[in-house]
Amino acid sequence: MTYDVAIVGSGFSAIALTINFLRYLPPGASIAVIGDDPGFGRGTAYRTEFYLHRLNVPAARMSVFPDKPDDFVEWLRRRGKPVFAEDFASRGDYGLYLRDTLAAHLKPRAQRAQVDFIRAKATSCITCEEEGLTFRLDNGTGLSARNVVLALGVGTASLPISERKIASELAGQTVINPWRLGWLSRVEPDDEICVFGSGLTMIDQVLSLKAQGHRGIVHVLSRRGLVPQAHPRRRPAAVAPELPESREISVLLHELRKQAETVEDWRSVFDGLRPQTQALWQSLSDAQRSRFLRHALPWWSIHRHRVAPDVHERFSELVAEGIVKIHAGYVRDIEADADGRAVVTYRQRGRDTVAAFDADWIVNCTGMERAGIGHSPLLQAMRDRGMIAMDPLRLGITVDNGSRVVGPDGTVQRGLYAAGALTAGQFWEITAVPDIRVQAEAVARQAAEEIIRRLPQQARSA
Numbered sequence: 001m002t003y004d005v006a007i008v009g010s011g012f013s014a015i016a017l018t019i020n021f022l023r024y025l026p027p028g029a030s031i032a033v034i035g036d037d038p039g040f041g042r043g044t045a046y047r048t049e050f051y052l053h054r055l056n057v058p059a060a061r062m063s064v065f066p067d068k069p070d071d072f073v074e075w076l077r078r079r080g081k082p083v084f085a086e087d088f089a090s091r092g093d094y095g096l097y098l099r100d101t102l103a104a105h106l107k108p109r110a111q112r113a114q115v116d117f118i119r120a121k122a123t124s125c126i127t128c129e130e131e132g133l134t135f136r137l138d139n140g141t142g143l144s145a146r147n148v149v150l151a152l153g154v155g156t157a158s159l160p161i162s163e164r165k166i167a168s169e170l171a172g173q174t175v176i177n178p179w180r181l182g183w184l185s186r187v188e189p190d191d192e193i194c195v196f197g198s199g200l201t202m203i204d205q206v207l208s209l210k211a212q213g214h215r216g217i218v219h220v221l222s223r224r225g226l227v228p229q230a231h232p233r234r235r236p237a238a239v240a241p242e243l244p245e246s247r248e249i250s251v252l253l254h255e256l257r258k259q260a261e262t263v264e265d266w267r268s269v270f271d272g273l274r275p276q277t278q279a280l281w282q283s284l285s286d287a288q289r290s291r292f293l294r295h296a297l298p299w300w301s302i303h304r305h306r307v308a309p310d311v312h313e314r315f316s317e318l319v320a321e322g323i324v325k326i327h328a329g330y331v332r333d334i335e336a337d338a339d340g341r342a343v344v345t346y347r348q349r350g351r352d353t354v355a356a357f358d359a360d361w362i363v364n365c366t367g368m369e370r371a372g373i374g375h376s377p378l379l380q381a382m383r384d385r386g387m388i389a390m391d392p393l394r395l396g397i398t399v400d401n402g403s404r405v406v407g408p409d410g411t412v413q414r415g416l417y418a419a420g421a422l423t424a425g426q427f428w429e430i431t432a433v434p435d436i437r438v439q440a441e442a443v444a445r446q447a448a449e450e451i452i453r454r455l456p457q458q459a460r461s462a
């Protein structure tokens with residue numbers, strides 16, 4: 001059979017798309033969701049059950065529906081969770097909310113479109129003129145759909161050092177993907193840990209370690225040693241900044257800094273900028289965007305992607321006690337000593353000196369890859385067939401403002417959409433729920449209108 005729409009992916013983007021397609025498509029339509037994640041809809045972010053793995057966005061902004069902002073807060077209250085709109089709920093609860101919300105939309109079976117969940121990974125795609133797109137799946141089957149939304153998320157970033165430069169004896173103590181949490185259970189209480197990366201993933205992993213009674217030193221090494229800022233306990237009102245005419249990054253940053261100094265809490269200006277961020281990004285030239293990525297990104301990330309206040313407090317205590325040591329520099333090599341421990345050598349930032357520390361574990365917390373396509377054989381196959389093009393800064397794939405995929409010749413690919421971080425080249429701010437939910441609704445509405453136009457009259461009015 002040929003589905004009306006196939007959603008490829010199994011994280012938040014896929015679940016938000018599925019729910020919105022169920023809202024907009026009539027019962028005669030058919031949807032396939034192709035995903036390889038057993039906890040469908042929870043993805044890496046919302047699969048955790050650890051209470052200190054908290055959302056980094058207040059509960060009031062995490063509803064799946066942009067037009068029903070209280071949906072998540074009400075779900076929490078119905079379950080007796082005393083969470084206020086401005087609180088940072090647990091990511092595990094958010095995963096359950098997603099599961100329940102999807103289940104509620106699947107219930108009225110007779111009055112909704114058909115949905116088939118296919119547990120598989122799409123590995124390649126072959127165009128087929130009349131029938132839309134046909135995918136090969138890693139379970140040996142194939143699947144065709146007239147409309148497709150690619151919602152593949154991002155892969156895990158690689159280590160900041162070639163694996164060849166890590167002594168081979170250390171393979172068993174090197175954790176490339178920390179989200180496979182199995183590694184935590186192998187850590188001894190006094191083991192020393194080397195974490196590469198100092199962002200949100202690092203904080204999650206350090207707190208998980210400490211919660212299981214780990215006492216050893218954690219060395220955190222990143223190029224700048226910058227750590228995410230905290231959300232305040234009481235959120236200040238957002239103040240929309242006045243943007244200058246100039247789109248030079250240095251002028252923009254200077255102006256934002258100046259305005260942040262005039263308010264009580266700099267976060268109000270940052271929060272006030274948020275609704276303007278996508279338009280601001282789209283008004284920058286490629287050269288200006290590239291300058292932003294080269295010079296401002298690490299600063300942007302720690303101010304923009306903040307952590308819940310109590311999570312930040314707990315982490316800061318560990319730093320103050322000297323249990324977490326933050327190093328700024330560039331890793332040079334990782335050798336094994338006579339006891340099989342790692343000796344990590346790095347050049348210190350801003351100096352010519354080389355420093356070193358020992359560790360029992362090497363853990364990659366460099367976070368998510370800026371989407372790109374390196375993590376996905378499917379995207380590479382589609383690129384090779386001329387179906388998709390990388391955006392100029394290699395942040396993801398090229399799409400238009402309606403999230404429709406644009407091919408290498410600049411024409412919109414009929415019936416092919418992308419959602420989530422893959423579209424960062426066009427939208428920049430598109431990795432978190434408040435933005436993806438808006439995109440998912442718009443894509444589903446737009447694609448559903450097309451599908452309904454082409455459905456036989458009987459199915460359309462059903």
Ligand SMILES: Cc1cc2nc3c(=O)[nH]c(=O)nc-3n(C[C@H](O)[C@H](O)[C@H](O)COP(=O)(O)OP(=O)(O)OC[C@H]3O[C@@H](n4cnc5c(N)ncnc54)[C@H](O)[C@@H]3O)c2cc1C
Nearest residue numbers: 009010011012013037043055056121122152153420432433
């Ligand atoms: C630890 C962590 C915490 C976060 N916390 C927050 C938060 O508090 N608030 C917030 O708004 N955002 C948060 N985020 C951002 C988060 O990325 C988004 O909220 C959202 O989960 C992104 O969903 P996604 O579906 O686009 O991507 P993903 O969650 O990455 O899901 C993509 C899915 O597609 C599957 N897939 C990939 N390729 C294929 C293929 N070829 N065939 C089939 N399936 C495929 C993958 O296996 C994966 O399951 C967090 C992210 C992380 C990693």
